[in-house]
Amino acid sequence: MLETIGLKKTFKRHVAVDDANLLLKKGESIGLLGPNGAGKSTLISMIETLIKPTEGDVTWNEKSIIKQPDLLRPVLGVVPQEIALYKELSAYENVKFFGKIYKLTGKELEERAEAVLKLVGLSDRQKDLVKTFSGGMQRRLNIAVALLHEPEVIIMDEPTVGIDPQSRNYILEMVRDLNREQGLTVLYTSHYMEEVERLCDRIYIMDNGKVIANGTKEELIAILSEEESIELVLEKPISTFKEALEMEPSILRVTQESNGLKLIVPKNNRKLTRIFQLAEQHDASITNVNIQIPSLEDVFLHLTGKKLRD
Amino acid sequence: MRAIFLLQWQRLRREPFLLLSMFVLTVVFVLFMGGTNPNGExxxxxxxxxxxxxxxxxxxxxxxxxxxxxxxxxxxxxxxxxxxxxxxxxxxxxxxxxxxxxxxxxxxxxxxxxxxxxxxxxxxxxxxxxxxxxxxxxxxxxxxxxxxxxSPPILVEAQVGETNEDFFVFDNQLQSLFGMTLFFVIYTVVFSLSKVAEEKQLGSWNRIIISPTKKWQVYGGYLSYAFIIGFLQIFVIFFMFDNLLNFDLGNNWLGLIMIMIAYTFTIVALGLLLLAFVSKTSQLNAVVPIVAVSMAMIGGAYWPIEIVDNPIVLQLANFMPIKYAMEALKEITIYQGVITDIIPETLILFAMGIVMMGVGIPLMEKR
Missing domain, CATH: 3.40.190 (D-Maltodextrin-Binding Protein; domain 2)
Incomplete structure (x- = not known):
């Protein structure tokens, strides 16, 4: 069981993480969401024992790893956001080097290297230089390296950034199998809400250095149980129409979408007639209207005031 | 430590261009400045x-x-x-x-x-x-x-002075060979160490740090690689010029090796200190030429320190490792000194290296 207790990190006057409490039970898969600059990376770095917190503690099986990082390090796998590989070396050479620094030797090292390369589907390209790999293949190898020493916990920091949908799907399936079938405990951060929804048992949402909500997907969506969203598809954007909607007391929030506007309104109080009246007044041509129950994305927007990929 | 040390050689094998270019540049500059004349005159x-x-x-x-x-x-x-x-x-x-x-x-x-x-x-x-x-x-x-x-009544065989303090022999070939080799090896060593800055940017440094490999082993791997690569560059160039191009380095190779070891150690420590001040490879690329060129100019790699009479430059030269290495190399070759003659310079070089490492490593850790 990995736990952070009242974790705080300040850099000079800037508070990067403030009173963060996070619990990762054995075999659980946890998603960590937050806009850019929310403090996710700092929180992860403290859990990974890379930086020391200003206040608070991180425990592994109820023992502090701030004082004894070696309790966690041998059972921790880390997939950083960057492609932390030597691109001038082959896939096999990379895997072998990282195996050696985890004190794997001889036959055991050979077997583990083969196993992880097979797991990420790179067995047939193992002798090729990493710089010749596609982005997706490099990401897969980045994960393979973290799994070499058979960790109990894996921390993945946006492991699917900038790759094609097929590779992304491959990685998500692989992580889900590792979690569900092999009992690997996963802490996963992503900018893709659907990834976290698909993979994680529980989700933590961070903003401005604080954990502002946590729970299962259903629990989080329940925060918006009193609200619903209306998506208006417009022929062309009309700024005065948006401003008029924002002034309307029955509309809680208006956000600009690529093809129109998204309104959050109280449940059972849609006032569609009023919306159409305003559209007519401002010469806004509505081509489509969708009424939706809130999604995790809406919860995120509700809590942070920002979109996840802002 | 061994894994990290071997990794550097593996990476060098795949991308040897930088190291080879430093080697070639040294040879070209030595030939250009000191050895284009076949008689060395x-x-x-x-x-x-x-x-x-x-x-x-x-x-x-x-x-x-x-x-x-x-x-x-x-x-x-x-x-x-x-x-x-x-x-x-x-x-x-x-x-x-x-x-x-x-x-x-x-x-x-x-x-x-x-x-x-x-x-x-x-x-x-x-x-x-x-x-x-x-x-x-x-x-x-x-x-x-x-x-x-x-037919003079008395034949006087005079020798001026007793030590190199009293007179100064200028050997353009050896001056160029020593100066250019010691100058270019700064680039080789510091750029070899720059892999640390590169790894920090790349994220692989964090991977290594959270592995069971101890931090001293990580540093040991990098430093020993930079040391050996620097030492080999000096050794191979000296050996090549002595044997293939007839530069007269004398026979005291033990003394020469002692100086090479002390100087390379100091430059490795200097590289570490520079790394502690920068966070990106691009910053290091900007700093290294400034440090290397000014050190070479002040320390007497480009021209003999003996012809400099500006007291400020002479004072500054006392802080340049290259000055002590040049002095020791000339002592062993031109003045045919023995090992005991170069002990003071060697000790100063080691002391400089220890101080720079003592400052560099904690500073790097703090960052």
Whole structure:
């Protein structure tokens, strides 16, 4: 069981993480969401024992790893956001080097290297230089390296950034199998809400250095149980129409979408007639209207005031 | 530590360009600055005044050519010499008369002082003989002086000074070889260490740090690699020039190796210190040339420190590792010193290295 207790990190006057409490039970898969600059990376770095917190503690099986990082390090796998590989070396050479620094030797090292390369589907390209790999293949190898020493916990920091949908799907399936079938405990951060929804048992949402909500997907969506969203598809954007909607007391929030506007309104109080009246007044041509129950994305927007990929 | 050390060699094998270019640049610069002349001699074109006889000219030329390492060549036209100087084909020229000499120069050159010293001694003797002849009433004084000069009553074999503090021998070949090798090895060592900055940017540093590998093993891997690569570069270049290009490095290879070890250690420590101040490879790329060039200039790698008389520069030179390495190398080769002669320089280099490492590692950790 990995736990952070009242974790705080300040850099000079800037508070990067403030009173963060996070619990990762054995075999659980946890998603960590937050806009850019929310403090996710700092929180992860403290859990990974890379930086020391200003206040608070991180425990592994109820023992502090701030004082004894070696309790966690041998059972921790880390997939950083960057492609932390030597691109001038082959896939096999990379895997072998990282195996050696985890004190794997001889036959055991050979077997583990083969196993992880097979797991990420790179067995047939193992002798090729990493710089010749596609982005997706490099990401897969980045994960393979973290799994070499058979960790109990894996921390993945946006492991699917900038790759094609097929590779992304491959990685998500692989992580889900590792979690569900092999009992690997996963802490996963992503900018893709659907990834976290698909993979994680529980989700933590961070903003401005604080954990502002946590729970299962259903629990989080329940925060918006009193609200619903209306998506208006417009022929062309009309700024005065948006401003008029924002002034309307029955509309809680208006956000600009690529093809129109998204309104959050109280449940059972849609006032569609009023919306159409305003559209007519401002010469806004509505081509489509969708009424939706809130999604995790809406919860995120509700809590942070920002979109996840802002 | 072994895994990290071997990794660096593996990476070098795949991307050897930077290291090879430093090696090639050293060889090219040494050949260009110190060894383009097949005899290792500096050619000095010399004109004579028209009043001098052919015998006088040839005697003077013979006397001039007794100076080792220089080849004085007669040239009929002063304007041809001036053109050669302007084009940089020769460093300077001479215009000689019976009772005096003129240097034809464009810029200062370390050879000039040595040639002038030689000229002064020749002309001083000439002037003295002329004075004796003028003051003597003896009609046959000239043949008598000539006879006495050819078979002197006492033969004096003089050696000036007892240590290199008392005199300074300038060997352009060795100056260039030592200076350029010690200069370029700074780049090799620091760029080898820059892999640490690169790894930090890449994220692989964090991977290594959270592995069970101890931090001292990580540093040990990188530092030992940078040390060996730097040492080998100096050793191979010295060995090559000594054996293939006939540069005279003498026989005291143990002493040379001692200096190579001490200097490379200090440069590795310097590299570590520089790394502690920068966070990106691009910053390091900007800092290294500034540090390396200024160290080489002040420390006497480009020109002999012995010709510098500015007290500020001389004071600053005391803080440059390159100065001590140059001094020790010259002591062992040019002055044929023994190992005990270079112990002070070697100890200073080690002390500098320990101080820089002592500051560099904690600073790097803090960042």
């Amino acid at each position: 500096a050619t000095i074109p010399t004109t004579f005044s028209q009043s001098m006889t052919e015998n006088e000219k040839s005697d003077l030329l013979d006397e001039l050519n007794q100076l080792e390492g220089y080849n004085f060549v007669e040239s009929n036209e002063q304007n041809v010499i001036e053109e050669k100087i302007a084009l940089g084909e020769v460093a300077f020229g001479l215009s000689l008369k019976t009772d005096g000499y003129t240097f034809l120069i464009a810029t200062d050159n370390p050879n000039q002082a040595i040639v002038e010293q030689h000229l002064q001694s020749i002309y001083r003797e000439k002037v003295r003989i002329v004075q004796v002849m003028q003051n003597s009433s003896d009609q046959d004084i000239a043949p008598k002086i000539q006879a006495n000069l050819e």
